[in-house]
Amino acid sequence: MNAVDLPLWAVAPASLLLVAGGLVSLIGALGLLRLDDFYARVHAPTLTNTLGTGCVLLASTLMASAMARHLVIHELLIAVFILLASPVTTIILMRAARSRKKPEQATGQGKA
Template identity: 35%
Template structure:
């Protein structure tokens, strides 16, 4: 029993270190990256992985000590993994709509026009 408890604590400690490292890396990237489009990657990638591993660590710990499955962490992780990409997509779409500049420049206007149902889609025309 003592060895199993020690292994669980080691796994939880490693997951906490991994989660804290990813969260720190995501926060650092949020501060250091240059424009809005680059900054969208850190909260949706590194920080999501960081919070996800912290939630897994919490679920493992409380499932082991309470002798039952801890579903709170699973629900929070599910909510996080669904909402983070959707919110990043909406922020990027709003930035494109407002013509927010990036380091690499904006796409041409004909790529941002809305398809009116007549003829071909401007986005399809730009593809090789």
């Protein structure tokens, strides 16, 4: 099956979702590069990871369902696993960073 056989009602929203997911992921990557603090650097990609991945997987579900001519839910299972794993990974990274920080650094009263 090629692009000519796919219906417009599936191709148009899938294209928009892919572009939106790419833009959201790009914004997260720019936030990772531009932000100063570790906690801010972790926060920006985590938020955009969830939305960007959701858009791409929703587009994939839409296209796979249009090609198979019935609902395909494999991509939805992938989305559930990613949506569960991403925040948990971020929490673990932030806890590890907090536990590694020295007490004088945490209060801002360390030696200069």
